[in-house]
Amino acid sequence: MRPTILTVDDDPMVSAAIARDLRARYGADYRIVGTTSGEQALGVLAELALRDQPVALVVADQRMPGMTGIEVLERAREHVAGAKYLLLTAYADTDVAIRAINDIGLDYYLLKPWDPPEERLYPVVDDLLDDWVRAHPDHTSDLRVVGHRWSDRSYEVKTFLARNHVPYQWYDVERDDEARRLATLAGAEPGDLPLVLVPDGETLRAPTTRDLAGALGLRVRAEQPLYDVCIVGGGPAGLAAAVYAASEGLSTVVVEREAPGGQAGRSAAIENYLGFPKGLSGADLAARAIAQAARFGAEMVLANDVVGLETRGPVRAVLFGDTEIEARSVIVATGVSYRRLGASGVDDLTGRGVYYGADASEASQVRGDEVYVVGAANSAGQAALNLARYAKRVTMVVRGPSLDATMSSYLVERIGDAPNIEVRARSEVVGAAGERHLEGLTICQRDTGATEELAAGWLFVFIGASPRTDWLGGEVVRDGHGYVVTGPDLLGAAYDARWTLPRPPYALETSVPGVFAAGDVRLDSMKRVASAVGEGAMSVHLVHRYLATT
Template identity: 55%
Template sequence: MAKPVILTVDDDPEVLQAVARDLRQQYGGRFRIVRAESGAVALSTVEKLKLRDEPIALFLVDQRMPQMNGVEFLEHALKLFPTTKRALLTAYADTDAAIRAINSTQIDYYLLKPWDPPEERLYPVLDDLLDDWKANFHPPFEGIRVVGSRWSPQSHQVKRFLASNQVPYQWLDLELETEARRLVTYAESDDRQQLPLVLFPDGSQLVQPSNAQLAEKIGLRTHAERPFYDLVIVGGGPAGLAAGVYGASEGLSTVMLERDAPGGQAGSSSRIENYLGFPVGLSGADLARRAVTQARRFGVEILAQEAIGVRVEDPYRIVKLADGSELSCHALMIATGVSYRKLDVPGIDQLNSAGVYYGAAMTEAIACGGEDVYIIGGANSAGQAAMHFSKYARRVVILVRGESLTKSMSQYLIEQIEATENISVCTGCSVIEVKGETHLEAIVIANAETGENNTVPATSLFVFIGASPRTDWLDGVVERDKQGFISTGPDLTRDQPRPKGWTLERNPFLLETNVPGIFAAGDVRQGSVKRVASGVGEGSIAVQFIHQYLSKVL
């Protein structure tokens, strides 16, 4: 933590220099001494310190200053730092004003000029004030602060990006917290259309930052160290991370591209309890953190970048990135996973990330305290989300089209849900409309069993209705099925001896696409098993086929 500040204010340069000298001599090792030559300058300094979240331990202020006297300054400054100790420096003629200030601004002490010798007339008083301040001081949060609105899609995106990349931050809601409104004012960003405001410990700030801007600011790597690699992996979920670990550990120069955050969809899971080797379970974030640490240990470069195209110039595969740069490689692994399918009902589009969320938006869990949460879906991801939100929400309602959860959810989750009092399951239920202007206010639920449509108040709806792959960027190069999943191995030769355009004498390897040297693993692959363990397994196995491919082309 930065040293707490002692701020001294005086319009007389010689007096100000002398005060600062004496303060620095006695307190410079424990406090940062800041001086200002007027009340206006001091207020500007105080606002900047507030934005940086740096504590002020003591105001030592001259009373008799033009434009703004000491008491007037304290009246303004104490709104920003109400627990800061305050002392006035006064001439003998100002003692009456100082005494009145004890009542009006609750100053802690007033000191007469001159204060020589400071060992007798200054330090004992300030020692007492500073000791008292320190005894009641609670260190501020040291990290990134995000000021915004719960119902702002941009605010949600910033929170999600930081949380997914496991960057601690403090959330300040403009609608609920006076502190948030003050910070916005001090940052001269009082327009609600210019939020979220992201404040960094170094005093810098970003307004409505993109993921790329955030990535650069928090120290994520966005540019590759070299133009060419043995292996480029697109996607940082379980399959991509496993491929990175095995590829790099076996000597391949490896880079992984992930546009959001390592961990993929699995990284947002609140609890994974059926992953081998973790009998008490672990969160998706924990799994991602461990895997990222392991990958980096073996030398995998992880870039916060998005792949938007690919082309083949034998023997190279060239990936085009969103920033316009390109990476070349001998072998390309596609492990981009899937995204939750959008709910197609009236009113849904304008409420995305403003009460309607796709996947387990863990960043919104605390905001759901005391509210009713609705979850659409009957698979494991929906069940895990329900268990997590039940810790915060008054009630969690799972809406399932089918007759029960047994067809798509693991038995252990079903048993946990049945044993949780504030979770209920509505079978044969689907959402047919959502309502709200600036944020979700109500949903219309159709019950197939009763034939009734019920409108219920709702502020949080989480959607888990199947998944679709992110593979449009492969158009014209890599073969996919009608849903966009990548065809590999036997699926390519089921109706024909060899894939169209295939020039090698051998058939494609098990996880190889119709383009030699381009592989796919995990949920993005046609026919894959949608489980974390299978993604890890495919990513690991794919590296063996990549070695076999490289042995023939190198």
């Protein structure tokens, strides 16, 4: 059954033209349906909904008598909530179109005329359809994961699959008869869970992420003996560096411990990133960047935990548990991790109701439950809004007097407008309790010292950041918190003895020549996606300068 692309324009000639252009490009994979009025379009959508036939894209002209394009798209949500929406408009209507991005969730607006379609129409529609396909995968070949809802290993497996854009179906042995049937068929012992049932492979029993990556055909070893640049970390900085390095002809490999995207890849919405007026999810940004880097020839090596860095003459070696990668230069883009919550009982329940960060794709697991979020930065705000779509109530526990000083104003406003989000200011979590999973929290009011015991099944922690840079060893200078010192800062009173070359260090260069740092891992970085992308690109420019002198 081919998904439908529906067009609506009251001008028959324009309607025929848009349907013709769409059919020429997408007719093999999509059913193109053209209509000439809003009422006719809504009637077609209602019929498709009754038949349970998917609609991928609705394209509407704004200036139509009786019903504007925006009104058509708003009413279309009653029948096809998951479709993408494209508005065709004149330049004079752009203000209306921009408002519609916020008001009705318009995905994109396109100025008429769209000739030539190869330059003005198809790139836009390609992106919209790619997004729709990712959100509506064909489930016939999905992995099946069988495990416990409150198992830390099950959570790790699901998170790894989601963040690497591998579709799967989840079966809970405590809730689903089918899960118990599958576990019995596999002869699973309690220690075998989670099971990962691979359609064309052997069943995996409590796999490590490295085992899982290998079984799925994801690359876990580098292919070349020597690279121009090895990028450690696949967040926004690392992916940007990969795109620029590979596109400029450098042999490039990216090594990522978990999944590309970093912390940004887990965000439900990045709304202040340049060029995306509606915003985009972290997973979408990561997927686009991965495809872009792969297109230029960058290698992506997953499920490898870096343990050391060695200088071998003109070569730098990045060390792993059982292998290594040699490169003429290295870019450290490992980002940061959320700091651990020091409350009693939390460590014992991590992965079983207590989580650091929140993956956007897993928010539906909290449906109907009471959820607590610790933190007051943008990442905590985005997570709270995403979780609130499913949870009965989300309570944000904030140490400060309000969110205003640490969170972007647009998020503060949305949280204030959300009926099921409560902000508990001047408060902190001091205890967690539960047998097999989190069942309750102890929250302290900081001004009075009074404590309160509350029932809770979910706690998501976003309390600042800590860089994992111990693997760099003593040669790479870091500050007292572990952030990498770069560029002119190395020449200050505290670090001048560490730099030995006659030239000064390049702006993002560490105390080891040829090793650069970009993004959140670097001292005094901005901790924003856009700045991380900029530093990733800038680091490649500096790599070129370094390689030209060696």
